[in-house]
Amino acid sequence: MAKDFIVAIELGSSKMTGIAGRKNPDGSISILAVAKEDSASYIRKGVAYNIERTAQGLSNIVSKLKNTLKTEIEQVYVGIGGQSIHSVKNSIVKELPLDCIVSQDMVNELMDTNRSMEYKDCEILDAITQEYNVDGHYEDDPVGIQARHLEGNFLNVLWRRSFYRNLNKSLDNSGIKVAEMYLAPLTMADCVLTDAEKRAGCVLVDLGADTTTVSVYYRNKLRHIAVLPLGGSNVTKDLESLQIDEINAEAMKLKHASALTNEKDIDADATLPIGDGRTIPSRMFIQVVEARMLEIVENVKYLVPHEFADKLLGGIVLTGGGSNMKNVEKLFHEVFDVEKVRIAKSTTLNINKKDSDVILSEDGTTNTILGLLAKGDMNCAGRAISGSLFDEEVEPGSENTVTLDPTLATTGTGTQPAAQTTAQPAANAEEEEEEKAPEPHKPTKFSRFFGSLKKFGSSIFEPDVNE
Numbered sequence: 001m002a003k004d005f006i007v008a009i010e011l012g013s014s015k016m017t018g019i020a021g022r023k024n025p026d027g028s029i030s031i032l033a034v035a036k037e038d039s040a041s042y043i044r045k046g047v048a049y050n051i052e053r054t055a056q057g058l059s060n061i062v063s064k065l066k067n068t069l070k071t072e073i074e075q076v077y078v079g080i081g082g083q084s085i086h087s088v089k090n091s092i093v094k095e096l097p098l099d100c101i102v103s104q105d106m107v108n109e110l111m112d113t114n115r116s117m118e119y120k121d122c123e124i125l126d127a128i129t130q131e132y133n134v135d136g137h138y139e140d141d142p143v144g145i146q147a148r149h150l151e152g153n154f155l156n157v158l159w160r161r162s163f164y165r166n167l168n169k170s171l172d173n174s175g176i177k178v179a180e181m182y183l184a185p186l187t188m189a190d191c192v193l194t195d196a197e198k199r200a201g202c203v204l205v206d207l208g209a210d211t212t213t214v215s216v217y218y219r220n221k222l223r224h225i226a227v228l229p230l231g232g233s234n235v236t237k238d239l240e241s242l243q244i245d246e247i248n249a250e251a252m253k254l255k256h257a258s259a260l261t262n263e264k265d266i267d268a269d270a271t272l273p274i275g276d277g278r279t280i281p282s283r284m285f286i287q288v289v290e291a292r293m294l295e296i297v298e299n300v301k302y303l304v305p306h307e308f309a310d311k312l313l314g315g316i317v318l319t320g321g322g323s324n325m326k327n328v329e330k331l332f333h334e335v336f337d338v339e340k341v342r343i344a345k346s347t348t349l350n351i352n353k354k355d356s357d358v359i360l361s362e363d364g365t366t367n368t369i370l371g372l373l374a375k376g377d378m379n380c381a382g383r384a385i386s387g388s389l390f391d392e393e394v395e396p397g398s399e400n401t402v403t404l405d406p407t408l409a410t411t412g413t414g415t416q417p418a419a420q421t422t423a424q425p426a427a428n429a430e431e432e433e434e435e436k437a438p439e440p441h442k443p444t445k446f447s448r449f450f451g452s453l454k455k456f457g458s459s460i461f462e463p464d465v466n467e
Helices: 051-069 104-115 161-174 184-190 195-200 232-240 246-256 282-303 328-336 367-375 424-436 445-453
Strands: 006-011 015-023 029-038 071-073 076-080 086-095 122-134 137-139 149-160 178-183 202-207 212-218 221-228 271-275 278-281 315-319 341-343 381-384
Touching (some): 006 051, 006 367, 015 051, 051 161, 076 161, 076 367, 104 122, 104 149, 122 161, 149 161, 149 221, 178 184, 184 202, 184 212, 184 221, 184 367, 202 282, 221 282, 232 246, 246 271, 271 282, 278 282, 315 328
Parallel strands (some): 076 178, 202 315
Antiparallel strands (some): 071 381, 212 221, 271 278
16 A cells, blocks of 8 residues: 555545545645545534544544555544534724835735634634735735835634534544644535636535535635535435335435426326335425525525625635436526636545545545545555564564574474574584583473573474483
């Protein structure tokens, strides 16, 4: 296996995913291993609410990857997201003396002051510089400009502090060393959105199981992020209200659900089987699905700040498991009244499929974990797992060269061959000296055992010539 690779773990509401990959010199990525765990019982809306079970899930992911890679894992990258993540704008103002030129230290001071901001019950996960106001003019880099007024505009991405602590406790209990924590929606956006979409303005919508994450980009920067606590699982729960059990409801959603259906295409007499010989009217099924999906899309539109509503020339980009629902892009087109709606089934990354036995589904569900993998830049590999009794790593060239004397090899007597090494001449000299010295008494098996340890390269058990 590869001696260097990167490991990333995504904590999803329906499943926890771990991936190991190697970055190649040509810029491509080879996927070496993928591991998944069902996380629905301990991660809710992207948040670890059962610390011990989350820790166990993390340990299971790492163990599965290690077994595939045959290599220890020293550290991992972790993607965080989920409920309560939201952005808050903040401005830091600094008045300068006459004829003062803005320096990098002044800019750093604004950034540090912003980072030190405290928010009730929330932790700053990331601070993104929007632009600088220099005497009324907006600049991306104000260093070197003479000014009297310097204002830094920032976008702080927050997460509830209690959720942040729960995740840290889970990681500590699992014994996993974290190389870096990344905000999952941002890393995913980097490998899903095109430069043109970010520059012109777009909305990235990640339709997950328990949550829907909305990220707004304009002029190459994140301008707003929010998480809606609704997702595909809400559609499944709505279908359960029709007296359908959870497994059948999920299967029916995947097979028959459509986010938007024309009235003329609905057969008033059609029915759908729901198990146990029972059926429900097709129209009722359609109405339940459409009602929930319309609620989700309208809430997504509400989460887009009004100031960017008319600046979405890059359109809307959909991803995540929910983007696979039939006609979902048509529903977004109708609600948002925009021309461009694109479904991102895969990333813009160059995945080297020829150099990998791992097959990743291209349905939008692996975009986040691949984004985390691409973001990592530190080697996560430890020592190779040899599979020996003591699980020791053997360094090339460190082993002794041993030759066996065929004259001492016997069959069926229990005698073991004596090992002779490059130090054999020295051992022969010692034997000649011992032959000259008078033997005070017949050596016991214990004396022979300890005496043999003093001879470099000799066998632990010597043949007893007197027996």
